[in-house]
């Protein structure tokens with residue numbers, strides 16, 4: 001499921017292929033991905049315009065054009081971008097296609113895509129995204145500590161909430177809490193200043209390791225690396241990794257490194 005590092009990879013991909021390129025037309029093999037607009041509406045708004053530099057906030061990708069409309073993309077469960085310079089190789093999972101003067105940028109998704117929206121102006125984006133916290137890549141320690149301290153629920157649930165901090169998903173959060181040695185069900189409001197600092201530092205480390213690769217790495221010394229193996233062991237201490245549903249999501253943690261009560 002695309003999280004901040006994946007969407008950062010999509011941003012780079014979009015910039016490499018589509019930035020500065022002119023839109024010839026838009027097709028939507030799956031019109032259901034279009035939210036609040038139609039393929040005709042999107043095509044009319046974008047026709048003849050050039051894409052400017054794309055931006056990311058959390059898991060959102062914003063693709064502004066040179067003078068006005070902005071396409072907002074959310075990749076949902078399994079969305080991704082594809083490029084074809086000669087228009088060949090269409091795939092049945094292609095949901096939305098931007099036909100540019102140099103080739104086709106395709107939004108593809110095996111499962112349901114989050115969606116594509118059209119904002120007439122930058123100022124309309126907040127209505128589309130709903131409340132978003134600061135981006136996880138740049139959130140300061142004070143911001144994060146303040147946001148977590150106000151929360152009633154568990155720390156994993158808080159970190160997954162895009163209105164608290166934008167970008168983390170299931171893998172980033174599990175990895176962050178494992179590095180910070182904090183149990184995922186700990187009440188967010190009960191965290192000590194040291195634990196909050198560790199969470200902020202760990203989140204930074206996880207993103208610094210993951211963003212350049214455009215995904216959360218499955219390295220041997222990452223918790224993600226043992227996520228789906230039989231009999232997973234903590235890469236740090238060797239204890240058997242625990243697995244259960246926390247905050248409604250399949251969660252992994254080390255019972256030795258992340259005791260339930262600090």
Ligand SMILES: [Zn+2]
Pocket residue numbers: 234235236237238239254255256257258
């Ligand atoms: Zn451990």
